[in-house]
Amino acid sequence: MSLDDFSGNPEGAVAKQADWLKRYQPSLHIVERGSVVSVGDGIVWIRGLPSAAMDDILTLDDGSSAMVFDLTEDLVGAVLLHETDALTAGTAVHMTGRTLSLPVGDALLGRVIDPLGEPLDGTSPPHPSAWQCLEGPAPGITARDFVNQPLYTGIKIIDTLVPIGKGQRQLLIGDDGLGRSALALDAVINQRGKGIYCVYVLIGQKRSTVVNTIETLRNYDALDYTTVVVAEASSLPGLQYLAPFAGCAVAEFWMQQGLDTLVVYDDLSTHAKTYRELSLLLRRPPGREAYPGDIFSVHARLLERSTCLNAVYGGGSMTALPIVETQQGEISSYIPTNLISITDGQLYLERELFSAGFRPAIDIARSVSRIGGQAQHPRIKEEAGRMKLDYLQFMELEAFTRFGARLEASMEDAINRGRVLREILKQDRLEPLSEQFQVAWLLAFNDGLFSGVELEQVHQRLEVLRHKLHDSTLSLDSPREQWRDMLRQWLDLSEGE
Structure with missing residues (x-):
């Protein structure tokens, strides 16, 4: 009973x-x-x-506040989510009866949030x-659909030779x-105007890196359709562990609403190290390279939630771009091999290519997209054709020229053609290109216009194509003859000038 019940009608109250x-x-x-026995290093x-x-x-x-992370016969091990200076041994602890969830929805677009x-x-x-649980089951087999729609990154070498589809999990490794993060940023920036919601997760990064990432997204108007989840290096280990699950939950809500989403995990190497730190502090037995035995299942549990749903379940998709670091x-080290086995392909960045000036430094020989070709547009797929194989053969032929070997005229032509293709595939960061441009340079190269x-x-002719396409009405489905005539006209004019 409240005091308000006595006002107005005392007898009735x-x-x-x-x-x-x-x-x-x-x-x-x-x-x-309960009561706290000991506290330290983000563990209580x-x-x-x-x-x-x-x-x-x-x-x-x-x-x-804390989250239960380990159960022993006598004690409960928990990771701290929020810590005050007054936390000491003997502090009373109470259960809330709930698990961790965070707010989701369109209100998060353009926002920078922590994992809570x-x-x-x-x-x-x-x-x-709405509110979404950070941990949740991956969609079942009956809820999934085949990857059948392309997700364009705006990067020539990816969209043509190592394509990515909506709902795919493509690893960025190197x-x-x-330039692993630069590739991910290019992919996010290229989604402007395509109706794809993006989530960028920064795990254990320096504050300067966090600020630069946010400013880059803001400068390219990508923050309007992006949510940034941050657990920087100075935050509690528990928050760094939860960061990718929080980003996944934000994107998962939109996927369940029938929308297409893209989530970047930057990076899962730091996440694995954080989980190893927490596990060792909780006295769990270490395995290979001191990682706990369940590190594989942790990343599998996260990445399996990325998929393409069928029409019965809304038809949404969540594309994942996890990033992992090699030494x-x-x-073939532990965490990279784990993630390669979980994902649907990888983009491998190689230091020698980077030092030689080939950027993005993607090694075609070690990069693969296992299901992206099924989602590739028929026109791009047709023109790309055997280009990847021809490019690999060119790299082998070029190696022979270093020893002064004499080659036939046909071999010389193949090497010259490969060198032109390598020059075409070079691209500066933060300059994503349209899918029409991908078709344009493919057709021009295959028709011998280079x-x-x-x-x-080479780059001068590519700039001509880019400038002409800006005012053109050509689309991916335009007849090949129309494409060919326009390309010849544009490049012949530029050559005459």
């Missing part, structure tokens, strides 16, 4: 109170209460709470349309400093 007292039945209300050990289950959220009397959904951009908290190009062109003039 008294009668209601009497009825309530007659119906009242006292009962025993039991609340579990708790005694008590016999009903605690994995992933339960706990609140502490000092204002901190709290704003990091200095503005008011978003007003969500040493540090070779000295060692692609034959006899000096390498220094």
Whole structure:
């Protein structure tokens, strides 16, 4: 009963109170209460709470919060989600009876949040349309559809030779400093105006890297359709572990609404190291390279949620671009091999190519897209054809020329053609290109419009195509003859000029 019940009609309020007292039945209300045994390095050990289950959220009397991460016979191990300076041994701990979730919906577009959904951009908290659990089951087989729609990154070498489809999981792998994050940013920037919602997850990155990424997205008007989830290097290890799951949950909500999404995990090597740190602090037995035995299942559980749903389940898709770091190009180390086996292909960046000035430094020989070809547009697929194989053969032939071997005229032509193709495939970062441009240079190259062109003039002719296509009405489905006539006209005019 409240005091408001006595205002206006005191006699009626008294009668209601009497009825309530007659119906009242006292009962025993039991609340579990634990206490902190020790705290340090983002881990808190708790005694008590016999009903605690994995992933339960706990609140502490000092204002901190934690998530159950390990259960032993006597103690509960939890990772801190929020820590105050007053947290010490003996602090009381209470169960909330809920698992971790975060706000999702269109209100997150253009926002920078932490893995708990709290704003990091200095503005008011978003007003969500729903809440989504960070952990959730991957869609079942009956809910999935074949990958059948292309996702264009705007990068020539990817969209033509190693294509990506909506709902695919394509790994970006290579040493540090070779442009893995630049490829991911190009892919996000290229989704402007295509109706694809993007989520960029930054895991354990320096603050300067976080700021540069956000500013790049803002400068290219990509922040309007992107949510940035940040757990920087100075944040608690528990938040760094949860960051990719938070980004996945944000994108998963849009996928369930029938929308196409793209999520970037930058990067899962740092995520694996954070999980190893937490596991060792929780006294779990280490395995290979001191990683816990379930590190494979952690990443599989995350990446399996990316898929293409069929029409019965809304027809949405979630494309994943996980990033992983190698050391000295060692692609067979533990975490890279795990992720290669989970994903649908990989883009391998090689240091020698980068040092030689070939950028993006994607090694075609080690890069593969297992299902992207099924989603590739028929025109691009037809023109790309055997280009990848021819390019690999050119690289082998070029190796013989280093020893001064004499080659036949046909071999010389193949080498010259390969060198022109290699020059065409070079591309500066943050300059994504349209799919019409991909068709244009493919047709021009296959029809011999680049034959006899000096390498220094290749980019000039590509700029002509790019400029002419800007005002052209040609589409991917335009007849090949129309494409060919226009390309010859444009390039013949530029050559005359």
